[in-house]
Amino acid sequence: MVTLLAKIFIKDSEDKIKQREAYGMLCGVIGILFNVLLFIGKFLAGTLSNSIAITADAFNNLSDAGSSIVTLLGFKLAGAKPDTEHPFGHGRIEYVSGLVVAAAILLMGYELVRDSIGKIMHPEETEFTLLVAVILIASILVKLYMAYYNRAIGKKLDSAAMKAVATDSLSDTAATTVVLLASVFTHFTGIKIDGYCGLVVGLLVGYAGFDAARETLNPLLGQPPAHEFVEKIDEIVMSHSEVCGMHDLIVHDYGPGRQMISLHAEVPAEGNILELHDVIDNIENELRETLGCEATIHMDPVVTSDEHVSETKAAMVSLIKAIDEDLSIHDFRMVSGGTHTNLIFDILAPFGFRLTDEELLTEVLQSVHEHFGDNYYVVTKIDHSYI
Incomplete structure (x- = not known):
């Protein structure tokens, strides 16, 4: 479905930032639609069965819809062009939106744990029907699909925000599975474990929020570049015979697709300075065209003769x-x-x-x-x- 919609609404473009924005907004809209439908279905099931675990899972999907809105806005704002106050663009807003999603997940986890503890202390009768089972099974399948496409596009775009949404979808899948199994267990045994299952759901949601926060905080705090990215830089720079060595590489991350690098390249002190400067210019252009990053290279003359x-x-x-x-x-x-x-x-x-x-x-x-x-x-x- 997502692949089909992407072919229809997203045009091929050399502008990677615009492509990223388009994919992010498409996934955000689909996420809002799916989560609202899941909330309605689960809320109905929770009301019919008088189950705190199912109702809690329903409100978890409602918070996911809000997270999808945040993600959509994050991609839209991140695609804004550089201005006088933000000369390197607004790409880090995508990381901030991912952090907001993580905070929402953590808050929902806390609420679910609190409500479930109340249900453990004051258990109530629950009723399990075929309709409830169908709604929960459908929810599991939908969330598995959401985890799949968010993870796939998150890898395609290297987006921490979308990976956070994918992680949340997987935790929702696990949570709903626990709720379904608990409902079946209670129906056939009469043992009231609804509150305990709601507690498990809350803890799973909280863990997903913690993991998502870690994924989005790292680039904001300044994580090292991917090893593969560094290897590609080294390969490009050292492929030029005039360069004797490379060091002091620094990667500045201003958001996905907005990386700037600086490095020192050792060149023969006996060489022609104008010719060597031309080589360095060519390397900077090659890094820009191949890796999509701006590069500044400092020449270090070393004696080779x-x-x-x-x-x-x-x-x-x-x-x-x-x-x-x-x-x-x-x-x-x-x-x-x-x-x-x-x-x-x-x-x-x-x-x-x-x-x-x-x-x-x-x-x-x-x-x-x-x-x-x-x-x-x-x-x-x-x-x-x-x-």
Whole structure:
């Protein structure tokens, strides 16, 4: 159904932001329609059976309809063009809308838990009919379908908001299944477990809200880029023979499809500066066309024609790798004087490295002293990276 509607209402376009907005609004409208219908059906079933669990599940669907409205508005506002107050666009509104959805899910979970505890303390008779069973089974199937298409399009668009909606739909499926099984159990045994099942539903909804909040908070707080994205950047940059190395990559995320990157590219100090600048311009354009991100590249000149410098750098790399394979160096330079030689470079260590910066620096100084002797001084700083 969603695929068919997408073919009808969403036109192919080179503008990925507009495509994203169109998919988000389509899924939002469908989500509102489905959830309102499910609320009406479950509320009717809950009223007929006098079941707090089914009624609670009905109001959970009503909150989902509200969440779909928030998601729809989020995609619409996120597609707004940059302005003087928001020069990098409004893409992060999509993350905010996902967070609002998560907050609504958490609130509904709390309400369901509270009402269910009251039902446990004061149980009431419930009545289970074929109509109630049909409504609940239909609800499970619809929610499974909603989880499927929201997850699929969420992956297609890499949308945290839509993934949050998909997670919520799966939790609804589990919750309604629990309610259905409990209703059948009570009907055949007479044991009143309606309140306990409502409690389970509330806890499942609350967990889904927590998970959705985590998914949407991470990009707002500044999560590292996907490993595959970093690998593609490295592949593009290093495919140019003029580039000797790459480091200090920073990815700035202003919302899905609105990424800006900056990095340092090492180039031969002996090369023609105008020709090298042209190469860097070409790399920036290639990154923009291939990955859809704006790129700013800083050129770092390094000596490549001096055999002694190359040998010393190779030895330094070996010493660093002997400490830990996850370490690397960049911006290596040698400055020779009358009494000693300075080895100048930066050390790149991953976040959460097993040694503190002070411990790592001590090991490096000791290794250099043992290998090169007293006439070599180390001038270095330690960087941390997600690469």
